[in-house]
Amino acid sequence: RKEVEQDPGPFNVPEGATVAFNCTYSNSASQSFFWYRQDCRKEPKLLMSVYSSGNEDGRFTAQLNRASQYISLLIRDSKLSDSATYLCVVNFGNEKLTFGTGTRLTIIP
Amino acid sequence: ETGVTQTPRHLVMGMTNKKSLKCEQHLGHNAMYWYKQSAKKPLELMFVYSLEERVENNSVPSRFSPECPNSSHLFLHLHTLQPEDSALYLCASSQEWGGVNYGYTFGSGTRLTVV
DSSP: OOSEEEOOOOEEEETTOOEEEEEEESOTTOOEEEEEEEOTTSOEEEEEEEOTTOEEETTEEEEEETTTTEEEEEEOSOOGGGOEEEEEEEEOSSSSEEEOOOEEEEEEO | OOSEEEEOSEEEEOTTOEEEEEEEEOSOOSEEEEEEEOTTSOOEEEEEEETTEEEEEOSOOTTEEEEEEETTEEEEEEESOOGGGOEEEEEEEEEEETTEEEEEEEOOOEEEEEO
């Protein structure tokens, strides 16, 4: 089983729709959680840290479920500019972050 | 300068050349990383430096040689590369404290082509 698992997609979603991604992780002792966004041929950029209580930043909502070992990202009122690959990232309590393979999202006009 | 700066942005080299990639972070972070990203593949961790000490070497071929002279600078020395080494090479830095990593900041990467 992969340490961090995501549905690779692609997700093709009409503009204005709501889309949700889930990600599962293997280690219950995981310390910190993030969603990164990567545009084509660019570096990954931090989108959101994910906190135990869940957190919201504008149209984006992240949730953490430690009991089931998954994190989610919800995007409301999707924009064309949201098209990217979304990377689920987990820190297992050491120096490095472990990345999922990413979920590719395309917003269709 | 802010964030993580990588140079060069693009590099084309022959298989017999020697070149170096440079990374500099201006964030006061205590850990630095090299990642490789090939086309349509996930990020592959290559090397981890924590407090200037190499703590991980992820079975990377010896034709890649990292160097971390201080907490702000990281190099990747390249020699006798193969065409399959063509990829985007990403440097990242982070603050790690008490076993918790507070998230990476990536440089913009070096797009390497080996001919």
